[in-house]
Every structure is written in structure tokens, then in C-alpha cells.
Amino acid sequence: MLSVFENNSAMRWLGKQLFNREDPAAFFDPILSIINPMMVRGLTPARVEAITHAARDTKTFHLKPSPRWSGFRAGQHININVEIDGVRCHRTFSLSSAPAQWEQDGTITLTIKRLPGGKVTNWLHDRLETGTVVGISEAFGEFDIPNVEQPLLYLAGGSGVTPVLSHLVTLADQDYRAPVTVLYYVRTQADEIGAETLRALQARWPALTLVIHRTDEDGPSALMNEAHLEQVPGIKARHCFLCGPPGLMDLAQDLLGRFGIREEQISATFFTAPTPVEVSEPLGGEVRFAGSDVTVESEGDAPLLEIAEAAKLNPKHGCRMGICHQCSCRKTSGTVVNRLTGKASGPGEETIQLCISVPQGDVEVDV
Template sequence: MLAKITQSKTLHWLGRQLLNREDPRAFFDPLTTAINPMWVQQYTPARVERITAETQDTKTFELRPANRWGGFKAGQHLNVNVEINGTRRTRTFSLSSSPALWESQGLITLTIKRLPGGLVTNWLHDDLKAGDVIGLTEAFGDFLIPEEKKPVLFIAGGSGITPILSQLDTMALEHYPGPVTLLYYVRTQSDVIGEEKLSALRSRYPAFSLNIITTHEGSAPRYLKGEDLDSIPGLTGCEIFLCGPKGLMDLATEQLCQRGINEDELHSTFFAPPAPAKLATNDIGGEVTFSTSNLTVDSKGDANLLEIAEAAGLSPQHGCRMGICHQCSCTKTSGTVVNRLTGQVSGPGSESVQLCISIPQGPVALEA
């Protein structure tokens, strides 16, 4: 009888816990993680199969996501979710393998450069080991191989090569007719990421032309020059993809526009936050109502909606915190917000907004 009473109380307690939580997975995950971390439901768990050093400060992490993960297209990225000192951290990284590896073997790779002072990248390099399990989101992004089979020019700098490695591998497997050219800028030859893969691609993919340019091995720095672009046959007819440091991308964009390429025709992706727009400080801030949570708070200054929610004790879903991944998107039901990156003001009605780059301009209500 005592056992039945105890069991009944336990089930009653579990029921109360579930009713008090918006997402039951948040309750069960700590329990299932203790048994098998690959059973977690709040995110897709992925087991680390192998870690390979690419350069002195870059490693490739081969991962095996749970079967329910949705896959990806070459050139896309995802959010990685890890726990560091008891706090879950999320960062955005490109996939460096081809989708064919996932489809045939259930594996993916992330090639990650250590950032000086970077909390997550340093932890990944120093503490993550084979056999560990980390969290992934579904893949996203539109830095994709063109459907129309036009000539392609890739311009990459440093770790900006990672999504391009995925694209090149895929193009070779699918016999993309080309021509396909890569201008890859690195500080020194020892900083080439994916050197073995690039060499193999050059050997087996006749349409692929590779030009690795070192910027700091001569007496003076050697950056992208007009002659690099002028060496590309039919430049104005190419689909052009840019990925790398902002300085390289700005220089490439300027040089390409001088040669008749419209900036709107360039494909680019990078994870450094764009420079924010200048905002009129006396025109921002206001009362924010989180209707789902039945909470209203007042904000002043240029705090974005994600920061306001977190300061109020809420934990909305988010990823990159810089307007790239759209993981923090939610519905604004009324009021206006200002886009921190563009300075654009929203309409007053219902629409989807990104919490991390939206600043209230007067009273705002959110479904959060």
C-alpha cells in the first residue's frame, strides 16, 4: 500500500511540474541526458566522432547527429549549443562537409577557428573530445550553389573557406560543369584550411581552378588586387560568392563594382556583426508586453527586445545574437520597432521580428 501511495504522489508531482512548464522537454531532458545524451529533445544531439587539426588554430569536428536531424544544403550553417560552466551557449558555424556525407554515412563536419578571447571556440578546441555530445539546430541560410549552371567565382579569406569547402565538394560530386574558380586569401601557407581537400578537388575536378594567395609572406602585405579579378575569364558572367573578413569582402565588393558587377548580384555570408545604424536616442525605448508570459516591462535607450526579455527573467530562443540566424524571430502583435542594423522602422501591426536586432519605439506587444 505504501508503495502505491508513494507512486501516486510521484505521478501527481510530475503532472504538476509538466503543467507548470511551457515545454515538457525542458523537464524530461535532464533526466534522459543522465541515461543517454542522444535522447535529448530540446535540440538535436550530435556525438563527436573525430577531431582533426587543420592549422595551428583551426580544427574540424566530425559529428554524428541524431537521425531526426533534417540535413542541409551546401553552403548553409547551423547553431551549436554547448554547456560551459553550467550555462548553455549558442554560436553559429558553417558546415564544411557535403550533404552527401550526411546522406550516405550520417556524418557532418564543422571546421572551426579558435578566436582570441572567444569563449565558445576556445572551449571547443580545449575541452571537447571524441565521444562527447553537443547540441545542433536545423541548418539555415541561402549561401547556396546556383541552380542555373553559370561560371562561379568564390572569393574566400581565412576561415571563410568553410562553407565553400562544402559547396566545392558538392559541385564536384554533382559534376557541376563550371568553370569554377576559387581565390583564397590566407596570411601564410600554414594557414590554409582544408588544404588536403582542396588539393584533392583540384586533382579530380577538371572544371575547378584554385589560386591560394598569401597576404603576409612578402616584405609587405599583399591583399586582393584588381589583377586577381582581371585574370578571371568572363568575370561579369560569373555567379560570385564572398566569405571572409569584412575588410576582404568590402575590398572585393568595391573592386567588383568597378568592373560592372552589381552589388545586389553578389552572394555573401559572414558571422561578424554588421556595423549598427545610427539611431535617434530620444526616439527609442518604451513599454514591452510579453503576452504569453503575462509580463510588462519598461525599457530605455537602445536595448534590443532579446536583452529586455532576458533582463526580465525570460529565456526566449536565440542563436547568433546578430540578426543572421533568425532563431529569435517571434510575432509582434502591436507597436513599432527599429531594426538596429538598418535603422528601418517597422509597421505598427502584427509581423515577425527578430528580437536580437529590434529596439522598441514606444509601446510594443509580443507573443513571447
Template sequence: MTTSITPRALPTRPNPPRFGKKPALPKGRPSLVKLFEALATPHAVDRYLELVNPMVTVRDLRAKITKVERHTKDTVTLELRPTRQWKGFEAGQFVQIGVVVDGVRHTRCFSPANSVHRADGRLELTIKAHADGFVSRYLRENAEPGMIVDLAQANGVFKLPAERPEKILLLSGGSGITPVLSMLRTLVDEGHQGDITFLHYCDTINDVPHAEALREIAAKHPNVTLRIASTLPGGGGDLQGFFGTEHVDIAAPWFADAEAYLCGPPPMMNAIRAYYDERGLGDKLHTEEFQVAGSVAADTEEATGTIAFSSSNVQRENSGTSLLEEAESAGLSPDYGCRMGICFTCTAVKKTGCTKSLLTGELNDTADEPIQLCVSQAVGDVDIDI
């Protein structure tokens, strides 16, 4: 007699993952970073990591100062090693540097001076200590190797085009030397063969922090012409006095066919803009400046209404100053960077009300609109989400 046996079905098991391949996480499962952040509440994970090593971060971008040089009486040159979050920059752009002094974080904008092709990925900043510059004075007096600073990703539209122009005129004055020096260093690293003239204005040759570096570049590259103009008698420059037609004719007689890149103090920039506009060459001049040009005066005499900083449950009568100053006067400490409408650090949401741009005078009554506190003024009652 033959007995038929029906095999019992065995429970199925998922195929084991192949060697080197991680099994997929179930949908909705939080990442380890988010899990750690949830456990670390109310502080971010980086607040705990910085107690062990400030350069080990999950989200925060920072940099360690690895070298400090003081070439002139009022400048400091810093070499910075960024953390892994750094995405690089384009020659001419700026970054924000933050320092904490007496428990208060202060930030300012500075332009890297090095080539974007620097092999070790480090940044070089040359910072001039201005009388009213808290961060610049602090770094000039206190920066030393090993110091950790906050760093923001590079920003700004002042940069060379992807297709490099055949003829380039680089114009700078004072601390405006750094972004155009970065352009020059980048171009020579790329082996650019077109004509390049670097024309820099200073009080005396001793005030130029990168004079030797500029001379070395000009000596090694026949297509690079260097001219330094000193504005004080006996300043030691190749040219004397302030910007004028004769300077351009000597430094770059082909300037009308060149793309020009300019950064410097307002009087110099205004003179060069006027020179280019008079000759119908305004579209060939590209400028950068950390200063609000042609801004609208704040109306403090006819200010009305109440400013509500609703997230902080703080209210203040409108005094007519910028909303950043209003917030600070109310005892708040919103983040800010340049205070000139360039870096967008102080952007906050205007929930209701009308504001005026201190750059253009334009009124904005759109609700739930992001605005820049440093260049916006309340017009009547305004609610800001800070």
C-alpha cells in the same frame, strides 16, 4: 407436421485485421509520444531520455562529436554524427551548434565544410576561435570525441542553384572558407565539368586549415584552379596582398561570365562588392556573412517607455539597447543564436507597442507580430511575450 424454425440472428463482429495491417486508432486518440509527454510534464520526454542516452531523442536534434582535429593554432575541425531527425543541408548553408556551460546553453552559427554527398551523413565543421566568441573558444579548447552538442536544422540562402553554373568563382577569406569549400567538394562529387576557381585569402599559408585538402582536389580535377593569397609578407601564398584586379585576372580571367560565391571578413567582402558593382556585375556576386552589414545604431540617449516581458511578469525601463539585451539585463534568458538577425532563434511575439529594426531603421507598430529580439529596439512602451 413440419415445424418452421427461424434462425436467430447472431451478433455481427468486425472483420479481424489482415496480417501485417494495424487496426485504425479511434479518432482523437493521442499518440504514444504525446501521451508520454503528458505524463512527463513539466519536462519533455527528451529530458528523461537524455539521462539514459543523450543521442536517443524523440524531438530534439543533437549530434555526437566523433572526431576532433586541430590543424592550426586557432581552429578546430569537428566531425559530427547527427541524430535521426537531421534533414541534411545544401552546400553553403549554416547550422546552429549549442553547448551547455555551467548550466547555461549557448548557441552559435557555423557552416559545414563537407560535401552534401558525404556517404556516412556526418557533418564537418571547422571553427575559428575568436576573441569574443564564447562557443568557438569553448569548442577549440574543450571539444573531444564523444561530446554531445545541440544541433539545429540547416538554414540560409547562400547556396548553389539547382542548375549548376557552367563557370564558378569561389572567393573566401579567413573562417569564411567553410561554406565555399562545401560548395567545391559538392561540385567535384557531382562530377561538375565546368571551370571552377577557388581563391582564398589568409595571413599566411599556415593559417589555412584545409590547405592540403584543397591541393588534393585541384590535383585530381583539371577543371579546378586553386589560388591562395597571403596578405602578410612571406606568407607563402600563390598570390600576395589583398584583393585586387590582378588577382582576379590571374585566377579567373573569365570571371565576368561566371557566378561568384563569396564569404569572408567585412573589409574583403566590401572591396569585392565594390569591384563587381563598378563593372556592372553585382548580380553575379552571391554573398554570405555572419555579421550585420549597414546596421542602424541603437538610440540609447532618447530611449523612453517601459518594456514588459509579460509571460515572465517582468518590466524594465527602456535603455535603448536591443530587446535581447534588454531581456538579459532584466534577468531573463531567451533563446538566441547568431545575435545578428540571421538565424531567427530569438524570435518572439510583440504583443503591443512599436519597435525599430536595427538592420533597416524601419518602425513596426503591428500588434501580435513576431520580431527578432537581437535586431529590434523598443520605441516607447512595448509588451513582449517572453
């Protein structure tokens, strides 16, 4: 039989795949995923070690990434990549375990709530099995524990508590001495995520004050309000972490502002893309993807990532909401508007995020 290495045209073809590709993993990964999924290079393979119940409609997925994964800081997120009906899907989730666990036994956890109509969360709940290998990205995000010990306040809602669990276990293990207050808002007791972990932390770590408000069971006074924050000693000096659904985040920002807490004292992380702001200038224009030699017309407020995908390009991306920076690329000319802030860029060369950049006139990017 003629080996591929004895055939010149086959050698040329293989050489091209190897050396002319910006991303050799895109070529090799489908092959490696058949031979051994743990060898895939584009993402880190992670084996599902166990799946446990966490709360109503919520499961914890215990994953063991391949040893080449770089680890994470408490509060960071990863993208998980799964194939559903032949289509690759990415979603961003916060790590609910502490980095120390990864360092000790090489495992991490994602605690994921099933979303009504959510393609990926429902698939993970119904179809993902122990022993399956999924792809994960490197960790990203800046929801970091402060470097200097100071009083902290966490305002978490629903599954927004997941990165908070990672923080709290890390802080308790460090024997963090400054006061830490957690106000956790859930609908009912059955919706409490990490309840066991939270109560165990409360028992062994004197700095922690935990208050759980069950909004469907405890009446209107359980909804986040000024009185809850008034009961937090020395609130003005605290660094505040917000994590939860958009309504709760907006309310929390508003209440903290009334207590005179400055923006730089607040760290927030979102679970859904913040609502795009409206811009007065018309959007759209001719978009040139110079690296692919493709030029298309765009209209309205479609971001460059969607425009590229509509043109059958497949730029690297992750969260699609401006968090992970995996879609960052060079804009070589033209103006783009940031969908989240409404701010227009300059006309020259700079790094932009494709998923939140909307062309305002003609734009060229290095994709």
C-alpha cells in the same frame, strides 16, 4: 515506496509540466541528458567522433548527429550548444563537409578556428573530447548553390572558407561544368584551411581554378585588389559568393561593384554580426512580453532578445546576429527598428527577429 503515478498531486504536477509547457523539451532534456544524452529532444545530440588538425589554431570536429537530425544544404550553418562552467552557450558555425557525406555515413564536420578570448571556441579546442555529446540545432542559412548552372566566383578569407569547402565538394561531385574560380586569402601557408581538400578538388575537377593569396608571405600585392578580379575570365557574368571577416567582405563588395556586378549576383555570409547602423530617432520604450506577462522599460539600442534576457526570460534563439531566424516571434503592436538596416517596422502585427529588433516606443511581443 509510493510511485509518482499513485500520488494525485504529483500526477497533477507532472501533467502540468507535460501539457502546459510551450516547450516540453525544456523540462525533459535535463533528465534525458543524464539517462542518455542522445535522447535529448530540444536540440539534436551529436557525438564527437574525431577531432583533427585543420590549420594553425583550427580544428575539424567530426560529429555524428542522432538519426532524427534533418540534414542540410551545402553552405548552411548550425548552432552548437555546450555547457561551459554550468552555463549553456550557443555559437553558430558553418558546416565544412558536404551533404553527401551526411547521407552516406551520417557524419558532418565543423571546422573551427580558435578566436582570441573566444569563450566557446577556446573551450571547444581545449576541452571537447572524442565521445562527448554536444547539442546541435537544425541547419539554417541561404548561402545556396544556384539552381541553374552558371560561372561562379568565390572570395573567401581565413576560416570563411568553411562553407565554401562544402559547396566545392558538392559541385565537384555533381561534375559541375561551368567555370568556378576560388580566390582564397590567408595570412600564411599554415593558416590555409582545407588545403588538402582544395588541391585534391583541383586535381580531379577541371572546372575549378584555385588561387591562394598569402597576405603575410607574398607582399602587398597579395591583398585583395582589382588586379585579382581582372584575372577572373567573364567576371561580369559570374555569381559571386563572399565569406570571410568583415573588412574583406566590405572590400570585396566594393570591388565587385566597380566591375558592374549587381547585388543580386552576390551571396554573402557573415562570421560576426554586421556593424549596427545608427538611427536618428530615439530608441527604447515600454516592452510587454505578453506570453510571459512581463513588462519592462528599455533604453538605448538594446535589442528585444537582450531585454527579455535581462528580464529573466529565455526566448528561443541561435546566432544572435539576424541569420538563423530562430528568435522569430510575433510583434502584436508597436514599432521596432532593425539594427542591421536601420529600417523601422510598421506599428501593427508582424513577425520580427528578437535579436536585431530594437523598440522605438512601446512594443508588445508574443514571448
